[in-house]
Amino acid sequence: MDAKTGFFYLFSVVLLFAAFRVITARNPVHAVLYLMLAFSQASAIWLLLKAEFLAIALVLVYLGAVMVLFLFVVMMLDIDVDSMRKGFWKHFPLAALMGAVVALEMAGVLLGGFRLTEDPATAAMAEAAAKGIQYSNAQEVGTLLYTQYVYPIEIAAVILLVAMITAIALTLRQRKDSKFVDASEQVRVKARDRMQLVKVAATRKAEATPAAEPEKAK
Template sequence: MEIRTGLFYLFSAILLFAAFRVITARNPVYAALFLVLTFFQASAVWLLLRAEFLAISLVLVYVGAVMVLFLFVVMMLDINIDTIRRGFWNHFPLAATIGALIALEMAAVLMGGFRTGEDRPAVAAAAVQAGQQLSNTKELGRLLYTEYLFPLEIAAVILLVAIVAAIALTHRSRKDSKHIDPSIQVRVKAADRVRLVKMPVMRPAPPEAPAAHVETKA
């Protein structure tokens, strides 16, 4: 067995273990850390496939930005794990059905991609023999903006809707919010905010009241 094949099996095994621990870890922080490990192993697999641009993009975008944000959010939120686990079995049938449907769809897409991409290695080998230097970044851009332009636009619209929804949920009016109108802050004067009060440096202590004597009868 070649060393590349051995590395592929090693990275794939760690990737599957980390992905399994993402959904089985009891602590959400541990789940996020296992997801970081999953991304690193996927990046290593892409490096073995000579997709350097995708590997670096995965590390920089997801591990360097998205997962750091997830960790900050998870650690700052006060999540009650016991409350979340109470309704697990009630929602398990629906979640299992949706998971099986997604798995079937991914299998159909992957099998279709394998069938249609059989001639691509031959084209790449012919280009290398002809002396043309292939760039996976250039080929990725060409495919995204030619054959996959419509799915790319749909993904962009979905991300835009997600951004707008996140902003709308953040800026919604709540009773416990301490939001202040910026126009009111601009019109505030210094005299309305600060008041100088002159007090004497030393002030005599008030006289002590005489203690009341209580007579007790034997």
């Protein structure tokens, strides 16, 4: 067994352990930390597969932004863990069934696919070297995303935009502490509705101040 295979098994074992602890940890903060560990191990495995762009994107996006945000949110929220665990065994059969279905699907994919005789990254590097150009993993991913998968990317972008707008609308709707403004009222507004003239009494003249007394002669 070479060093690359050894690192793969090491990262895989740590990844499986961290993923198991994510769903079994009693403390939500510990669960988030284990999830961050799982993402870091997945990034290391992608590095072994010569998918540098995906590995760096996983570290920057999930570990550097999303999971840190989750960690701060979980730490700031006062979560009652005991009340959340009351319905655990009630929903356990459905959760176990869904987990079994996902495991069978993953087993079917792993057993039926990924039987490659040649490393795709190595073949792409050799082809780029034969053409006299420098191989770039990020360039290859960008080319695939914006040529072969351009329509799925656009559909996903529209769905994410709609989800973001919907989340903002649901958050700001029917809240007393939010400054909700009806757009139709803004369109129908008139100048007389915004400005009101008020008569103010004239100001009084300033009273004359008494002259200062001359200093007495010494």
